[in-house]
Amino acid sequence: MDRRKFCRTALAASVAAAIPLLPGCERKAPVATDAVTSVRGISLEGAELELERAAIRELGESLTGPVLLSNHAEYDNARKIWNGMHDRRPALIARCMNTEDVGNAVTFARERGLLTAVRGGGHSWPGKSVCDDGLMIDLSLMNTVAADPEAQRAHARGGALLNALDSAALEYGLITTAGVVSHTGVGGFTLGGGMGRLNRKYGLAIDNLRSAEIITADGVVRRVSEEQEPDLFWALRGGGGNFGVVTEFEFALHPFERKLFSGNIVWPVAQARDVLEFYGEWYLGLSDEMYVGPAMATGADGAGVILMEVVYNGDPAAGEKELEPLRKIGKPIDDTVAMQDYMIMQTQEDVAFGHGVRSYIKNGMVSEFTQGLVDMMIESFTNDPRLAMFTHTLGGAAKRVGELDTAFPHRNAETMVGVGGGWMDPADDESGIALSREWYYKLEPFMGGYYDNIDFDGDKAAGNYGPAYPRLSKIKAQYDPGNLFRLNSNIIPAA
Ligand SMILES: Cc1cc2nc3c(=O)[nH]c(=O)nc-3n(C[C@H](O)[C@H](O)[C@H](O)COP(=O)(O)OP(=O)(O)OC[C@H]3O[C@@H](n4cnc5c(N)ncnc54)[C@H](O)[C@@H]3O)c2cc1C
Incomplete structure (x- = not known):
């Protein structure tokens, strides 16, 4: 059943039965734009932008999750990331609930050339997952992990935390490499490499990644693996958040004595x-x-x-x-x-x-x-x-x-x-x-x-990627020619 219809049905049933609504099916308030005619934003190049009230409302209506402006009660909580040194104020926070929400938020940002930050678990040391005056695509509500014991696979949504990944796998006597602090995000951790206490036996997190679902800058949903769009899959395994927003990671699991x-x-x-x-x-x-x-x-x-x-x-x-x-x-x-x-x-x-x-x-x-x-x-x-x-x-x-x-x-x-x-x-x-x-x-x-x-200061992407950089730069040009995803260890699209 279509999700909106399902929520409407659940809403009616809940009211009738006076029971709490299913999580994720709360009636979403429209974006609180009444007090504003427009919101000040910032472009990818740092110029001031006007974000029209009607466009923000439209974005809000296109998402299942809420879009937060600075006047929203949840705004201050949502803009906080792990490192207390970063006190930034996005123009908009799109709290995505599903792949479609992410696609709509990406398209909104690309069409306007709006500075965009992607938040998974929020543990970026340099605070790249939050920006002043731009759009924060917040995946923290997309945080579940499902393990499949028969296939020995875990499917982690883009905003899941490592604790959820470890716990889902351990339930079936399985495991994969995860980092050493359990409230770290699967997203940034994996895309950068992913080191953990089991990596000598099973390799890095990227060595266990079997496929991913990603929304690229053009708003297209892609499933990538060794077989499907293998160049993009290669780039995701170490290339950080440069290539799009990953909405699902599929990991290989290994039998494990906990x-x-x-x-x-x-x-x-x-x-x-x-x-x-x-x-x-x-x-x-x-x-x-x-x-x-x-x-x-x-x-x-x-x-x-x-x-x-x-x-x-x-x-x-x-x-x-x-x-x-x-x-x-x-x-x-x-x-x-x-x-x-x-x-x-x-x-x-x-x-x-x-x-x-x-x-x-x-x-x-x-x-x-x-x-x-x-x-x-x-x-x-x-x-x-x-x-x-x-x-x-x-x-x-x-x-x-x-x-x-x-x-x-x-x-x-x-x-x-x-x-x-x-x-x-x-x-x-x-x-x-x-x-x-x-x-x-x-x-x-x-x-x-x-x-x-x-690393707090990591700003030497070209030198640090060494011989991998030319290929990364070509793949970046193919999937993100306008460098929408630039708040990361940035790979410049090849000319
Ligand atoms: C306390 C602590 C412990 C850590 N321990 C380890 C460790 O044991 N091993 C290790 O390897 N690293 C470790 N790290 C580093 C960690 O891997 C990085 O900070 C990583 O970026 C965190 O990911 P996140 O999703 O929580 O971060 P976020 O701040 O949400 O994201 C960081 C960046 O990753 C990208 N990103 C995140 N999610 C997605 C997504 N779904 N799709 C596309 N891009 C995305 C974005 O570019 C974003 O700017 C640790 C960090 C902290 C703060």
């Missing part, structure tokens, strides 16, 4: 040399099942610590044996590695990285854990409770994919090293950013390229 040998081992920072020098040699021989990587931070008591996060995705006895040599290094002050539910690791950072934190971060890709890097990690450690150095361990299956098989160009990396932090007080912005940069720039000589998803 109880894993996992946890953290913590040493005083004074033992960092022993730990890092050992790690620098040891990690090279690790199995794909073992994900283990260092972090350096300041503990609750103000003392510096070095820690190793461990997740063994396999037979626990084998994991315990493989971990044994690391456990013999120095004198740990804590060792929580034991059998535990995977979701404990997957949610353990959720509060520390809570919504509204003001956060700055930089990272670089590391292909070799050299003595020079170890020395500099120790020398550069900054004893400040706001800041940390951390890693995303790669290698394994993530490294066995060819450099140009996907648009993610950093396949030779063994790990990603990030530096940054978070604080609540705006007065901390200047020193927090300055100290993060100082720490990061000491490590940068040991890095080559960066992971765009975990």
Whole structure:
């Protein structure tokens, strides 16, 4: 049945029975344009635009979800994204409920040359998912994930969060690679590459992507895969939000025991040399099942610590044996590695990285854990409770994919090293950013390229995509010649 008709029928039945309406079927108020004749917008090139009241009303009527102007009660909540540093005010927020809504919002923006931001989970560090005076295409109401145990596939809608992806798959004893903070969005995470604790065994999120439904700048709905529009599918796997709005991601799932040998081992920072020098040699021989990587931070008591996060995705006895040599290094002050539910690791950072934190971060890709890097990690450690150095361990299956098989160009990396932090007080912005940069720039000589998803300043798309860039630029010219989707690590359409 047609959805509008279904909602009307449900509405009538609900009124009759005096029961709450089905979610998504609430009667939608018209866009509150009464107080305005037009709304000030901004063009893709930064010029001022008038958005006529009639056009905004028409957009509102074409969407199942609401269109919010700044006078709407929900507006302030909807424009907020995860990083509290970004306080931007879009001219319009289109809260999409389905693929058709997204298509209508994209067409509205393209026809007017209106600056457009796409919001999935809202975790963009540089805040690219919200803009001043433009259109925010908000996918956060399109947030469900369905797992198909027989086909071993998960279908995540464009605004789903990682928690929903993990949970839907785990219900059937299945899993795919997801990131380490469960309120992150599937959308931006996947389109940028998608690193997580299982990537040595199953590859990055993009290596598990089997197909996607995308609305390109021309407003057309496309299903892309290795077989259908393979160039566009290639570009989506690492090319970020450059090519359109993805309304559905289809992932391969893998059989999985959710109880894993996992946890953290913590040493005083004074033992960092022993730990890092050992790690620098040891990690090279690790199995794909073992994900283990260092972090350096300041503990609750103000003392510096070095820690190793461990997740063994396999037979626990084998994991315990493989971990044994690391456990013999120095004198740990804590060792929580034991059998535990995977979701404990997957949610353990959720509060520390809570919504509204003001956060700055930089990272670089590391292909070799050299003595020079170890020395500099120790020398550069900054004893400040706001800041940390951390890693995303790669290698394994993530490294066995060819450099140009996907648009993610950093396949030779063994790990990603990030530096940054978070604080609540705006007065901390200047020193927090300055100290993060100082720490990061000491490590940068040991890095080559960066992971765009975990970088506040990522503005070097051409150089960072390296040999993948010319192909990306051609595909961009084919699907988004006017560069409507430019609030991202932007790929310039080829001439
Ligand atoms: C606390 C935290 C933890 C993180 N942990 C990890 C991690 O473990 N591993 C990892 O790899 N990364 C991690 N990241 C980085 C994360 O992958 C990126 O920030 C990513 O962009 C977040 O996606 P999102 O949908 O939440 O973000 P949003 O801010 O909503 O979107 C970011 C950009 O992605 C694009 N986009 C989002 N959804 C869509 C869509 N459906 N269609 C088209 N374009 C879309 C848009 O261009 C948008 O500007 C983390 C980030 C944070 C803040």
